[in-house]
Amino acid sequence: MSKSDIWKDAAAIEAAIDTMTERLRERLERRGIERPLMIGIHTGGVWVAERLHARLGLAEPLGHLDISFYRDDFSRVGMHPQVRPSYLPVGVDDRHLILVDDVLQSGRTIRAAHNVLFDYGRPASVTLAVLLERDGRELPIAADVAGFEAGFGADEQIKLSGPEPLLMLRARRGVNPIR
Numbered sequence: 001m002s003k004s005d006i007w008k009d010a011a012a013i014e015a016a017i018d019t020m021t022e023r024l025r026e027r028l029e030r031r032g033i034e035r036p037l038m039i040g041i042h043t044g045g046v047w048v049a050e051r052l053h054a055r056l057g058l059a060e061p062l063g064h065l066d067i068s069f070y071r072d073d074f075s076r077v078g079m080h081p082q083v084r085p086s087y088l089p090v091g092v093d094d095r096h097l098i099l100v101d102d103v104l105q106s107g108r109t110i111r112a113a114h115n116v117l118f119d120y121g122r123p124a125s126v127t128l129a130v131l132l133e134r135d136g137r138e139l140p141i142a143a144d145v146a147g148f149e150a151g152f153g154a155d156e157q158i159k160l161s162g163p164e165p166l167l168m169l170r171a172r173r174g175v176n177p178i179r
Contacts, residue, residue: 135152
């Protein structure tokens with residue numbers, strides 16, 4: 001990818017994560033939630049969750065979730081998907097969860113993550129936080145907290161890359177600032 005394909009640089013991403021942190025803090029306070037369990041979805045959601053978890057200073061260890069076998073497109077991925085173990089430091093029954101992913105596109109990853117979580121137990125609530133929420137949803141799923149919101153064509157893709165996270169895409173379209 002060329003330099004012109006960088007949509008958001010590391011500084012913009014860190015600023016969006018700061019905004020997400022404040023919105024999550026306000027949401028937790030407003031709802032009276034004191035000890036939420038934060039869970040990042042492999043792979044992209046984990047690094048976003050690590051940053052949010054540290055900024056919020058949450059008491060519970062950070063969890064991470066692998067959804068590979070729960071995806072509805074599992075058979076399309078191939079014979080050898082990259083599977084990582086999930087780690088939930090405590091049970092999810094009656095817990096308030098913050099589920100974190102990098103990009104909310106079709107909604108299928110979040111649907112699969114919900115299926116995994118409910119196999120572990122019945123949470124009291126699930127708050128969805130994503131770095132980027134884009135249009136083109138295939139399922140009725142929306143983020144509670146998002147760092148960026150953007151409208152892209154069906155043929156355009158977002159990719160996080162680099163040693164410092166950068167949001168890359170093929171062509172820039174209608175973009176709304178942090179909401």
